[in-house]
Amino acid sequence: MKAVVFTLGCKVNSCESSSLINGLNSLGYETSDELGYADVFIINTCAVTAEAEKKSRQSIARARKFNPDCKIIVTGCASEKNPHAFSGKDNVTLVTGTKAKDKILSMLSETGEKISDCTEYYEEYLPARTSRDRAFIKVQDGCDNFCSYCIIPYLRGRARTRKKENVLKEIEYLSPTEAVITGINLSAYDKGGDGLTGLMEILTEVDCRIRLGSLEVNVITDEFLTSLKNLKDFAEHFHLSLQSGSDKVLKSMNRHYTRAEFLQKCELIREYFPLAAITTDIIVGYSSESEQDFADSLDLAEKANFADIHCFPYSRREGTVGAKLKELPPEVKKEREERMIALKNKLKNAFIERNIGTIAEFIPEDEEDGYTVGYTGNYVKCYVKGETPRGKVKVKLVAPFRLGATAQLSH
Numbered sequence: 001m002k003a004v005v006f007t008l009g010c011k012v013n014s015c016e017s018s019s020l021i022n023g024l025n026s027l028g029y030e031t032s033d034e035l036g037y038a039d040v041f042i043i044n045t046c047a048v049t050a051e052a053e054k055k056s057r058q059s060i061a062r063a064r065k066f067n068p069d070c071k072i073i074v075t076g077c078a079s080e081k082n083p084h085a086f087s088g089k090d091n092v093t094l095v096t097g098t099k100a101k102d103k104i105l106s107m108l109s110e111t112g113e114k115i116s117d118c119t120e121y122y123e124e125y126l127p128a129r130t131s132r133d134r135a136f137i138k139v140q141d142g143c144d145n146f147c148s149y150c151i152i153p154y155l156r157g158r159a160r161t162r163k164k165e166n167v168l169k170e171i172e173y174l175s176p177t178e179a180v181i182t183g184i185n186l187s188a189y190d191k192g193g194d195g196l197t198g199l200m201e202i203l204t205e206v207d208c209r210i211r212l213g214s215l216e217v218n219v220i221t222d223e224f225l226t227s228l229k230n231l232k233d234f235a236e237h238f239h240l241s242l243q244s245g246s247d248k249v250l251k252s253m254n255r256h257y258t259r260a261e262f263l264q265k266c267e268l269i270r271e272y273f274p275l276a277a278i279t280t281d282i283i284v285g286y287s288s289e290s291e292q293d294f295a296d297s298l299d300l301a302e303k304a305n306f307a308d309i310h311c312f313p314y315s316r317r318e319g320t321v322g323a324k325l326k327e328l329p330p331e332v333k334k335e336r337e338e339r340m341i342a343l344k345n346k347l348k349n350a351f352i353e354r355n356i357g358t359i360a361e362f363i364p365e366d367e368e369d370g371y372t373v374g375y376t377g378n379y380v381k382c383y384v385k386g387e388t389p390r391g392k393v394k395v396k397l398v399a400p401f402r403l404g405a406t407a408q409l410s411h
Contacts, residue, residue: 003024004042005017005041012184045076057089079097081151081154139182140159143158151318197224228273284311289336313333356400360382362375381402382407383404
């Protein structure tokens with residue numbers, strides 16, 4: 001029997017899907033994470049934007065084309081939001097939501113809609129399958145922020161935290177070259193306790209590179225940055241969610257910081273890690289965003305000197321506070337997206353240029369046109385001609401190339 005676990009959306013979804021693949025392997029299934037012929041498809045959906053929901057629905061039709069007699073199980077945020085949009089489709093035998101994904105393997109023969117209530121406890125999963133040298137380690141789920149544009153807290157439930165000792169055990173069990181620590185709101189880890197700093201402190205003796213997922217600015221403190229300095233091997237990459245550079249829009253979005261505070265946190269990071277990549281998410285065309293507000297976002301992006309920007313046109317989500325506001329015209333969103341992407345490309349190229357001539361360790365992940373390709377700790381994509389050893393490889397960055405840099409082995 002062959003099974004495909006197809007994933008849309010965030011790193012947390014990817015982590016949960018990898019765990020499902022690991023479980024299916026233990027049951028004797030031949031597995032894949034790419035759409036192709038299979039007897040069973042598990043579609044792990046996303047609802048962060050309307051486009052993500054559309055792609056989630058389309059993936060069912062794509063799966064059915066590979067095998068008209070297949071069984072399809074739908075899970076994730078889109079099916080949590082609207083299970084009826086999936087349960088009536090041909091070949092869909094089971095629809096679950098965001099909770100109890102760890103129970104899917106015991107429900108392979110069940111049918112209907114099985115949407116579980118939110119839990120206040122963290123649900124443990126099987127260890128995720130390691131993709132070559134990188135492992136995604138989920139440590140947190142849910143979110144209490146309720147940003148006005150975001151549907152995820154309504155679908156994933158309240159913030160809940162995995163036990164530190166279980167995080168450590170999984171990393172030691174998988175023994176990856178790099179462990180990516182991820183969660184729906186990673187900065188809410190052990191809120192009210194030792195926080196994310198406490199987790200980093202128990203990972204100081206781990207013999208792999210530690211990379212962090214998306215962070216909120218509130219977690220960036222001297223204490224937290226010191227805990228990262230104390231790790232044996234920390235990937236100097238901080239993805240700080242900005243969303244807007246306008247104080248007015250940030251307030252409307254229910255984001256709990258100002259542009260000045262955000263810039264101060266960027267400066268603090270660079271005091272500890274001068275070559276760190278600081279990347280971000282920016283929503284353009286939010287309903288309350290004026291042309292001046294958008295100009296403030298461009299200005300802040302320049303001042304923060306981001307290494308990369310993930311730019312998204314605002315997508316209205318029913319059930320959120322932001323959905324009550326009148327949307328901007330699509331052409332305004334598109335024009336602002338194009339201007340932000342132009343700035344993103346300029347800043348990314350400048351960041352790569354600053355890294356030329358430096359010595360770094362990259363982890364080979366793939367092969368492209370005769371190059372071994374992977375990423376440095378501060379997330380510069382490296383292209384090394386020919387084959388390289390597995391694991392961390394020391395290289396010198398030579399010249400800008402494609403969306404990264406050519407590199408040569410350094411001894």
